[in-house]
């Protein structure tokens with residue numbers, strides 16, 4: 001025990017003597033807990049690449065308030081337990097002062113109490129934690145669940161005769177949230193939900209669910225959830241010879257091309273602005289997207305920019321908040337993000353406030369379709 | 380042959396493994412203090428007969444022990460009555476010490492430290508080597524020692540009748556003779572024994588009576604005194 | 619009693635007897651290092667100790683009794699979720715919540731074990747795998763209670779009454795005590811009448827039966843002990859992390875615990891703790907390898923499998939016949 005005391009005295013002393021002159025040159029360390037392997041890999045790798053691209057851009061301009069940014073990435077394997085470990089690692093071993101973490105919500109939730117204790121804020125790709133004390137330290141770039149649903153409902157109401165629909169979703173929290181919104185909002189658009197069916201991400205056949213909704217009179221399916229099941233649903237609709245529209249949620253454009261080959265003009269998808277840059281009018285949104293897309297395309301070609309652009313936003317809005325708040329201290333950064341409003345990101349305008357930690361409050365989404373291999377905006 | 384009450388008596392005993400009927404309506408008995416050999420070629424059903432008595436296989440027919448019917452499919456109850464099997468391949472518990480194997484032999488013994496010591500003393504008297512090896516891992520002993528342990532462990536259960544399934548299996552002739560000699564001693568002390576053996580000449584030296592099993596049936600009851608040569612035995616086998 | 623004397627007081631001194639302490643010394647070294655250095659190594663070791671609780675149980679069923687269960691995570695989930703729900707939705711204190719959680723898991727183990735333990739070999743393994751998967755599905759689907767993938771957060775930390783253990787080192791110390799108690803119990807079981815019965819069942823069910831050992835009963839007892847440990851680990855996890863979601867008790871828990879059991883040494887007393895610590899820390903020592911981390915980790919596991927096929931602790935265990943003993947006349 002005595003030995004231990006001496007040891008820690010030595011360490012503390014050593015650190016204190018280093019702290020004074022070193023702090024100006026020390027880069028500001030930002031941690032990413034990402035599911036680089038496991039179910040979240042596709043999304044979180046893109047998210048990470050977006051954050052790193054933003055860091056490179058910031059550093060090329062001299063950093064934040066003259067201080068360089070250093071990104072530290074740890075793989076949480078899409079598991080909550082691993083997430084707790086890597087958050088702790090980045091906090092205690094790397095001295096991370098801010099997190100811009102990926103989409104493994106369970107991992108971010110599990111680590112939230114630690115961040116509260118450490119007074120380090122995080123900007124997330126995933127939904128926010130549930131506890132008010134934890135939400136205080138967490139922000140997200142994720143659009144509210146309703147937006148993706150509303151975009152699709154609006155299209156059906158304005159441009160089609162379809163008034164009865166089915167909802168097909170997986171059991172993830174974000175999909176569940178969207179489903180709940182759909183149930184609540186449909187009536188406002190004069191649309192009736194005649195069937196709600198769940199599937200699992202690894203289901204190889206959805207024809208049972210689809211037939212059920214079809215026989216209930218659904219003319220369109222709102223599919224909520226990521227991955228190969230979208231193609232499965234499309235194939236099933238075709239095999240069953242049904243005359244139904246398929247409207248899926250936001251996803252990598254690469255996933256959609258084969259789906260469009262199956263369903264043609266009966267297939268629609270929610271798209272974020274960066275995915276349909278060329279169809280956008282000039283303006284602040286387009287300018288910000290270009291600022292991101294130029295280095296992105298240079299480095300990654302035509303890889304889908306959706307998740308990466310939100311990672312970019314995560315770091316860029318943090319940088320803006322730090323510039324504005326004037327401090328790198330956790331509590332100050334937290335307060336500064338809370339005061340950030342009207343911030344133009346690549347996905348839309350972020351308006352944070354003490355009550356709103358989910359900054360995108362205006363629906364940025366469009367509805368897209370693929371005609372002759374070309375992405376077209378329909379709404 | 381006129382003893383009134385056999386200690387163990389199987390009547391119409393049959394056994395099956397799924398669809399395979401391995402034992403077909405066997406009648407056999409063992410009298411007090413008798414050593415009975417069960418002979419027969421590979422796959423004749425010798426092991427199955429012992430397993431059927433223990434209730435380790437699905438059986439038909441009855442087995443009476445000291446005049447009372449034994450429960451079927453309840454090996455623990457059969458063992459509790461003092462019918463103890465030394466299984467084919469010895470069935471010793473390799474990762475455990477010799478001492479622990481012996482303790483497992485006396486598994487049904489409740490309390491009674493004195494009784495435990497008494498039984499153990501009897502085992503050590505018969506197999507002094509086990510005493511030297513008490514803390515050795517059973518699996519690391521030689522084949523002969525393991526067979527001694529298997530028999531010693533059975534004796535720890537204080538058997539009223541001992542069923543032995545090919546104790547000579549895989550042993551050098553000298554060791555084999557030593558073990559069979561111990562069985563003779565035990566039998567002379569009054570312990571009834573059923574000895575399953577493929578090596579008929581060895582078994583016939585000890586046995587008072589023998590059954591010859593073939594294809595799941597008893598094909599002959601043999602009086603060892605009448606079998607004097609190999610030829611004669613061969614006649615039984617191929618009859 | 620005889621065996622206890624025989625095993626702890628060998629008649630001849632062998633250098634392997636001092637080696638027998640090595641797994642303990644290594645384990646103590648790792649835990650001690652974590653305690654002194656603090657930081658996230660504490661987190662790693664805390665998780666390792668929680669897993670050690672789980673693996674100690676698994677070892678009783680798989681190591682001592684030689685049965686296979688791929689579904690012990692079910693009991694961790696049952697108890698973990700019970701703890702979580704009782705302390706959040708019903709505002710119970712931690713200790714009674716854990717007690718009820720473990721009791722519920724044990725009850726389930728009894729109800730599941732009673733019929734399934736009559737199954738043999740791979741049927742039992744398949745049955746237990748199904749139990750683990752079903753429990754996972756329930757934790758996802760029964761969202762009114764479990765919150766589905768959203769998980770339950772705000773679970774209070776371990777503690778007795780008003781005294782809560784929130785510091786890292788406090789949690790570490792508490793878990794060390796729990797693991798020591800369970801390890802001691804498992805050592806006692808191993809040399810007890812109960813343990814001998816487990817080992818007899820492991821050796822040969824027929825031979826055990828023929829000696830009067832009630833095989834079905836002891837399999838069930840072993841299963842229940844094992845489930846109780848798994849359940850305790852599940853509850854400890856949710857209170858330490860403060861959060862639970864279905865992934866926590868998913869299939870990866872099964873894979874991880876099996877790795878720990880085999881690396882540490884199946885059937886040994888020190889194995890579960892050693893295996894849990896090493897398997898938890900090993901990937902981290904390769905963190906600098908980045909993308910090759912898994913490769914390095916896998917390579918080390920394969921080497922271990924080749925050079926210590928019965929696990930690390932078995933290298934020093936008295937039950938493993940050393941060559942020189944086997945060669946004795």
Ligand SMILES: Nc1ncnc2c1ncn2[C@@H]1O[C@H](COP(=O)(O)OP(=O)(O)OP(=O)(O)O)[C@@H](O)[C@H]1O
Nearest residue numbers: 396399401419420421422423424425426427428577
């Ligand atoms: N578990 C089992 N399942 C199916 N058939 C079995 C089983 N055990 C034995 N048999 C069959 O039952 C018959 C009798 O077998 P048993 O083991 O009793 O013969 P044995 O006389 O002891 O032979 P050995 O001298 O080779 O030990 C054989 O045909 C064998 O193939």
Ligand SMILES: [Mg+2]
Nearest residue numbers: 425426427467
């Ligand atoms: Mg046989």
